[in-house]
Amino acid sequence: GEKNRLLLAKLFLKPSNILVLDEPTNDLDIETLELLEEIINQYQGTILIVSHDREFIDNTxxxxxxxxxxGVITEIVGGYSDYEQYVA
Known part of the structure; x- marks a missing residue:
């Protein structure tokens, strides 16, 4: 937990316009996951997230x-729940 929180802090301290996060919730404890969600929701730039964590997608x-x-890519406004409604 502590190590992951330190890595998150270092990542978000560097100025950037875009972040690419590949399965960012893997191996996070609940406290660190909640911190990550909070930081992402406050981030001013663009974030590309690859994740299988449906709740995390909904929250961020x-x-x-x-x-x-x-080659077909469909964009759905909203989170994972909105995607589920779209494909239903």
Missing amino acids: CNSVWAFEGK
Whole structure:
């Protein structure tokens, strides 16, 4: 937990316009996950997140890109729940 929180702090201290996060919730305890969500929601730039954590996507994303195969990419405004409604 402590090590992950330190890594998050270092990541978000560096000025940037865009972040790419690949499965950022893996191996995080609840406290660090909640901290990550808070930091992401306050971040002023663009964040590209690759994640299978549906609740995390709902809590942090305002747009979902669904890669549906054969080069088809669909953008859905909202989080994962909005995507589920779109495909239902």
